[in-house]
Every structure is written in structure tokens, then in C-alpha cells.
Amino acid sequence: MSEDDERIIIGRGTWIDKLASEMVEREKQLGRDTSLLKVESGLGASGIPHIGSLGDAVRAFGVKLALEDMGYKSELIAYSDDLDGLRKIPEGLPSWLEEHIGKPVSLIPDPFGTHESYGMHMSSILLDGLDKLGIKYKFQRARDTYQQGLLKNQIHTILTNSERIGRQIEEMVGQEKYQKFLPYYPVCAKCSRLYTAQSYEYDSDRMVVKYRCVDTEIGSRMLKGCGHEGEADITKDLGKLAWKVEFAARWHAFDIRFEAYGKDIMDSVKVNDWVSDEILKHPHPHHVKYEMFLDKGGKKISKSAGNVVTSQKWFRYGTPKSMLLLLYKRISGARELGFEDIPALMDEYNELEDIYFGKIKLDNEAKLVKSKGIYEYVNLLNPPKAAPTHVNFRLLIELCRIYKDDRTSKVIKKMVEYGAIKNPEPHIEELITLAGNYADDFEEQETGEIQIDDSVKTALRKLVDILSADNEPEDLQNTIYNIAKENNVAPKDFFMALYKIILGATRGPKIGPFITDIGPKKVAQTISKHI
Structure with missing residues (x-):
């Protein structure tokens, strides 16, 4: 590929635009009608839906948006597999479900007593997450699909060709x-x-x-x-x-043109593609393979295990935008995921917003376009006209650790003192609630490894000695400034190192008063871990 080719930017410069463009090009080559391009996402209903389950639908919706951005009409079908049989009891659910193992989840009573069935309860959790994210979809239940005979022609064709299909499955x-x-x-x-x-x-x-x-x-x-x-x-x-043929039947019946898949069902997709092409004579949809989310121990996040990161839990600590950013940043590569990722995503969203509105300048044109494009997709191609006041989310978490009573008013008062905000705003109060939940539910986290040169480390050791002493300096801000100068470190570099250690950010409030609020000895312990 030439350098000129590499600089070609498709749509808004993201993987989503590239995928939609490839899909349209393939449709044209197949000579199919492009008046309505349907994309599909399968929703598992046999266990508690996690972010990976949600991500499939969110990314498919991104492709729908990109297609509409290109001038095509598109629709997302969210297909709930509520005829799937229950294979094992998800952790934390009652043992009486044992008697229902092997039954379709739409025929099993809801253990929580709020929905008509186990399957609809699990589907509702996932749909609630999609609704909170602003994802628009057409909901299709497997139970209705089969009872209404919507797949009867495909089932008939598949069963009359079952010998050929059986041989092909063994061969493939x-x-x-x-x-x-x-x-x-x-x-x-x-x-x-x-x-x-x-x-x-x-x-x-x-x-x-x-x-x-x-x-x-x-x-x-x-x-x-x-x-x-x-x-x-x-x-x-x-x-x-069976899964080895069901996708193909759905693709044909609903005229699906795009569906992503996880690498754990690669074999099923391979067989379904063949069944769709050769048995049903319907060109299989355009695909993209995505990696799975892993827990922090490197294990696959599972609906039936106890390591589920649900959207409902996520929204206790982070905004819907932070989750959309997680899902739209990229599609490939297995990622370890935990709630401890939320603060970084919250602050990363603010950074993208600053890039979008020109407050942060990027020299690399492709990176600028891509950053703006991701921001637009995170806002579902309806970005705000102006950026709201930003606050560092890690800073809010630290303040929420200090102030537990009358938290919102005290944190806002402190933010005004720091000069971080001018006035209280509703969205800042909402962020304080999220940060407070995070501070209450999680232990303090260490920031990752930070590159600090030797001269800065020497100055940090001096600061640790002062912060560890029983008598706090009258003017800590000035003391920090003088330590930097005495050790031939530019004050701005010294302050930046402190912000990185304490907040995981490159800037923050006035550092002296902030350290006093957190507690000098506590900050001394945090700094010591990095020097």
C-alpha cells in the first residue's frame, strides 16, 4: 500500500466507517437490493447479560449509524435467543433451577418474579442497558419467531438437505x-x-x-x-x-446483511455461512470477528460465572458515554475489563471532547479525524453543540473519599476553591454521585507505572520527607515550588509528576491545597510507591 493510500480517510475515519464501506461494496458486487440494509445482533438469554453481550448490539448499531451516514436506510434487529436451553445455573441464582436444566429459558419461571419467564428477565436486563445507551433496535424473540412459523421455509429446506449438511459439518x-x-x-x-x-x-x-x-x-x-x-x-x-444452522435460517428469513461474531463461535459461523450460501442460496452477511472481554484475571467474562460486569452496575459508577467509548474505541483485541477502568474512560471522553471542540490540538490529521469520529459515534452521531464544564473524574473520587457527609455541596465548594469550576451545574452533581458511589464501593487504586526521571525522583524524595513530618509547612504550595527549583526541576514538570501519581492525569487543581485536603502523610505514602 502506498503512503497516499494509507492517508485515505473513509467516512469519519473510524473502524466503523471502514466496516460499513466494505459491507456496501460487497452488496454492490453481489448485486443485491440496498434499499434497506439490516444488521443483526444475537442476545443471549440464558444468563445474566454482561458488557460483552451488550457490546455486540452496540457495535452493530454503530454500523447501522455509519450506513445511514452514507445515505442508506438501515435497521438493527436484536434477536433474543430465548428458546436456548438452560445448560447450568448462573452463580447466585436459586438451586431450584436445577429441575429446569435443558428446558428453553422462555419456559422457565423467572427466579426474580418480575417477568413472564427466566428468558424475558435476562433479555430485559440487556434491553434496559441498550435503552440507557440510546441504542435503537427492533426486538425479535426466538419464541415468537418459531411459534409464528417465520423460519418454517428455512427449516424445511435445511431438514430436506440434512444428510448433505451433516456430511459438511463433519468435514468442516x-x-x-x-x-x-x-x-x-x-x-x-x-x-x-x-x-x-x-x-x-x-x-x-x-x-x-x-x-x-x-x-x-x-x-x-x-x-x-x-x-x-x-x-x-x-x-x-x-x-x-441447532446453532450450526440457525444463524443461516435467520439471515435468510430476515434478510440480514451484517452480523459480527465472537471468536468462541467461529466454527458455527463457518458452517452457517456455507448453509446460507449453498443450501438457502442467500449470500451470508458481511462479518467482523471481535475478541472477548476478559476479567482482570484473564478469564473470559461469562454469563454463568460470578465475574459479570453488567451495564446496570457500570451505570452506578460511570456514564453511558464512558461505556460507549469502551465499545467504539476499537473492535479487535481481547481486553481485560473491570470497573476500575471507568475513571480512565471518563477522563478519556473529556479529552476526546476537547479535541472535538479544538481545545486540544493534534498535528496528525488522520488521528484528529479518527478522534473526532469516535467522539461522534460515542454521541450516536448527534454530538452536542458545545462542551459542558469538564472535571477530572479521579479528582472527584479523591474528594468523595474525603467528604462523606453532605458530600455534593462540600465537593462542589472545594472544586470552586480549586478553580476547577466556577458554579454548581446539574451534570457536575450527577458526576459527584457517580464518583461517590465509586469511592464508597472500591478501595483506592494505585496508578500504573509512571516514567519519572532521576532529578524528579530526588525532588519527590525531599517532598516525601516534608509530607511525612508531623509539622506541615504553612505554605505547602510554595514549599513544593521551592523543592523543584532547588533540585533543578522545572516546577511545571514537578507538578505534572505529582498529578500523574495522585490523579493519573497531567493537570489538576492547585497542588498544595489539594495535598492538604487529601492528607500529607497519605500522599507521602502514595508518592513513595513510585520512587
Whole structure:
């Protein structure tokens, strides 16, 4: 690629624009109608939805926005797989759910007693997160989809080609079971379980499958079948296609042109692409593979494990914009994620806003365009006309640690004293509430490793000695300034080092009074960890 090619900026300069552009180009090459370009996101309903589940829909919505920005009409379908069977009980949920293992989650009672089923409760958590983020979608339930026969033609075509599909699945991914039975699971009419009801014959004239309910291995456990033998009508009875073919049926039925996927279902996507292209004669959608979010221990964040980072918990500590920034910054690369990432994302959003409104200058044109583009997508392509007053979120957290009673008024008073704000504003009060929640719920965090040169370290050691003493200097601000000068360190570099150590930022309030408010000895301990 030439340097000129590398400088070509697509749309607003983000990965979202590039993806939408590639998708449109592919549609043109396929010669398909582009009057409505539908994108899809699958919503898992078998466990507590985490940010990874939410991210799939948020990113698909970003592609929808980019397509509309290019002049195309687009729609996001949020498909809830509420016919999926419950494989294990998510941590923290009642043990009585054990009797419902293997049943579709839309047939299991809601353990919280607030929705018609377990599946709708889990879906509602995810939809609530999307609503709070401002994501617009068309909600489609699997249960309705199958009961209304919306996939009946696709199911019929797939079942009449089941032998060919079974051979192809073995050839592509080494899985032999679909040569033994059909890639369709009825819900057993007697025990209501899904995976134990193995369909072995399809009557194409009557559009019914014959099945028997047998012992089946689910994950690492054996699930007992009830022995019932029966028939299920694919046009109206409850049942679902196996994952290896269901995506293809949905893509065809709903005319989906884009769907992202996680690397954990790569094999299923590979097979579904083939089924869509070769069996249903519907070119598979444009894809992008995204990496998974990991917890801070490097493990995959799981709906069934106890390491779930939900949008509801996130919004206790951070704004919807901070989450959108997390999801729109990039799509590739596995990322460790925890609530401790929120302060950095809150301040990073402010920095992007300053770039967008020209308060921070960038010399690199491509980086400037991309930064502005990400900011626009985080604001769902409807950015504000002017930037609100910014406050350093880590500064608010530190002040909230100091002031617990009458917190909002005291923190605002202190911010005015620091010159960080001129007057109280509603959005600052909201930020103080978030910062207060964070300060109350989390221990103080150490800032990451900071590069400090030797002359600055020498000056910091002198400051630590003074801050550790019982008698505090009358004018700490002036003392800090003099320590810098005496050690041939530019005061601004010394102050910046202190801001990085205390706040993880390059600037902040007047440093002397701020250290006095936090507590000199406490700050001395924090500085000591970096020198």
C-alpha cells in the first residue's frame, strides 16, 4: 500500500466507517437490493447479560449509524435467543433451577418474579442497558419467531438437505452428531426439555419431525431423557434449529446483511455461512470477528460465572458515554475489563471532547479525524453543540473519599476553591454521585507505572520527607515550588509528576491545597510507591 493510500480517510475515519464501506461494496458486487440494509445482533438469554453481550448490539448499531451516514436506510434487529436451553445455573441464582436444566429459558419461571419467564428477565436486563445507551433496535424473540412459523421455509429446506449438511459439518469442523440425527431440537411434549429430544426423521409432506427423548450429554454433565416419543410440527410447535444452522435460517428469513461474531463461535459461523450460501442460496452477511472481554484475571467474562460486569452496575459508577467509548474505541483485541477502568474512560471522553471542540490540538490529521469520529459515534452521531464544564473524574473520587457527609455541596465548594469550576451545574452533581458511589464501593487504586526521571525522583524524595513530618509547612504550595527549583526541576514538570501519581492525569487543581485536603502523610505514602 502506498503512503497516499494509507492517508485515505473513509467516512469519519473510524473502524466503523471502514466496516460499513466494505459491507456496501460487497452488496454492490453481489448485486443485491440496498434499499434497506439490516444488521443483526444475537442476545443471549440464558444468563445474566454482561458488557460483552451488550457490546455486540452496540457495535452493530454503530454500523447501522455509519450506513445511514452514507445515505442508506438501515435497521438493527436484536434477536433474543430465548428458546436456548438452560445448560447450568448462573452463580447466585436459586438451586431450584436445577429441575429446569435443558428446558428453553422462555419456559422457565423467572427466579426474580418480575417477568413472564427466566428468558424475558435476562433479555430485559440487556434491553434496559441498550435503552440507557440510546441504542435503537427492533426486538425479535426466538419464541415468537418459531411459534409464528417465520423460519418454517428455512427449516424445511435445511431438514430436506440434512444428510448433505451433516456430511459438511463433519468435514468442516469434525462434528459427527448431525449425521446421526437432524439439526433441529423439538421441545419434548412430556418433559419440556430441548436437547434431550433428538429428531431422527423428517416428514416433508406434513412438515413434522419425529423425535425421541433420550439421555444426552450437555457440556460435562449427562441430562436424562424422559423416554417420550413424539412428533413436532416445525411450523408452529416449539423447537429450534441447532446453532450450526440457525444463524443461516435467520439471515435468510430476515434478510440480514451484517452480523459480527465472537471468536468462541467461529466454527458455527463457518458452517452457517456455507448453509446460507449453498443450501438457502442467500449470500451470508458481511462479518467482523471481535475478541472477548476478559476479567482482570484473564478469564473470559461469562454469563454463568460470578465475574459479570453488567451495564446496570457500570451505570452506578460511570456514564453511558464512558461505556460507549469502551465499545467504539476499537473492535479487535481481547481486553481485560473491570470497573476500575471507568475513571480512565471518563477522563478519556473529556479529552476526546476537547479535541472535538479544538481545545486540544493534534498535528496528525488522520488521528484528529479518527478522534473526532469516535467522539461522534460515542454521541450516536448527534454530538452536542458545545462542551459542558469538564472535571477530572479521579479528582472527584479523591474528594468523595474525603467528604462523606453532605458530600455534593462540600465537593462542589472545594472544586470552586480549586478553580476547577466556577458554579454548581446539574451534570457536575450527577458526576459527584457517580464518583461517590465509586469511592464508597472500591478501595483506592494505585496508578500504573509512571516514567519519572532521576532529578524528579530526588525532588519527590525531599517532598516525601516534608509530607511525612508531623509539622506541615504553612505554605505547602510554595514549599513544593521551592523543592523543584532547588533540585533543578522545572516546577511545571514537578507538578505534572505529582498529578500523574495522585490523579493519573497531567493537570489538576492547585497542588498544595489539594495535598492538604487529601492528607500529607497519605500522599507521602502514595508518592513513595513510585520512587
